[in-house]
Amino acid sequence: MPPSNSFTLNTIGIVHSCYKEKFGIPRQPGLVTEATARLELIPPYSRLDILEGLESFSHIWIQFVFHACMTENWKAKIRPPRLGGKTKMGVFATRTTHRPNPIGLSVVKIGNIYQENKKTFIDLHGADLLDGTPVLDIKPYLPYADSITDAQGGFFPAPAQIKPVLFSELAKSQCENYENLHKREITTLIKQVIGQDPRPSYLSEQLDREHGITLWDINIKWCARNDHFEILRIENK
Ligand SMILES: C[S@@+](CC[C@H](N)C(=O)[O-])C[C@H]1O[C@@H](n2cnc3c(N)ncnc32)[C@H](O)[C@@H]1O
Secondary structure (H helix, E strand, C coil), X not given: CCCCXXXXXXXXXXXXXXXXXXXXXXXXXXXXXXXXXXXXXXXXXCCCHHHCCHHHCCEEEEEEECHHHCCXXXXXXXXXXXXXXXXXXXXXXXXXXXXXXXXXEEXXXXXXXEEXXXXXXXEEECCCCCCCCEEEEEEECCHHHHCCCCCCCCCCCCCCCXXXXXXXXXXXXXXXXXXXXXXXXXXXXXXXXXXXXXXXXXXXXXXXXXXXXXXXXXXXXEEECXXXXXXXXXXXX
């Protein structure tokens, strides 16, 4: 009997992350190390014994659903932003979110594993996950098996170049006030996120155009200058 070609998978947890919208989320994990998130395991998986031993690993694989792209169709050919949006590649040669099965895969550094108000959490560092992302599975990252040092990276040989990010006097003082008030670091997070140049490729030549990105409960207004990005101000969401 041929295997069934559709399966039911269960969500084991939900990600709570600093990224409240897709725009601005780095294209892979580990690029914005300052980004914090936590994975909340949901019943019946919300228990510590199910995670026993995981604390001895530094990273986990997270398999998740691109839930914010569920209504968008997949395409056989994709224009990877890394190629300037000009060249098309086969969907299975890319890490696009628009896939036949909207499943994502990320290696993420873990922090504390704990329970709070009867809920079970794993702290995550440097994830590329939207707030609310449903998680299907987690597995320990095994360097001896998962790290192929002589692997070929195709047209994604290395991370994109980081651009310098400067803050206006207004933005600098607003960030200081926010950090003092909320005891939450945002200056480095903003630098790392904007330094990735989140603009879609068709806007990458445009200077002085104002953009906005939402991180936690603030909207960051910024623009591209000749050789750097400038943070103009931050606004409460
Ligand atoms: C290029 S994908 C790569 C994701 C994963 N590392 C992979 O390779 O499967 C990264 C992008 O996915 C998008 N993304 C993250 N979480 C998402 C979600 N829950 N639903 C839809 N898109 C999401 C963000 O815009 C992020 O920049």
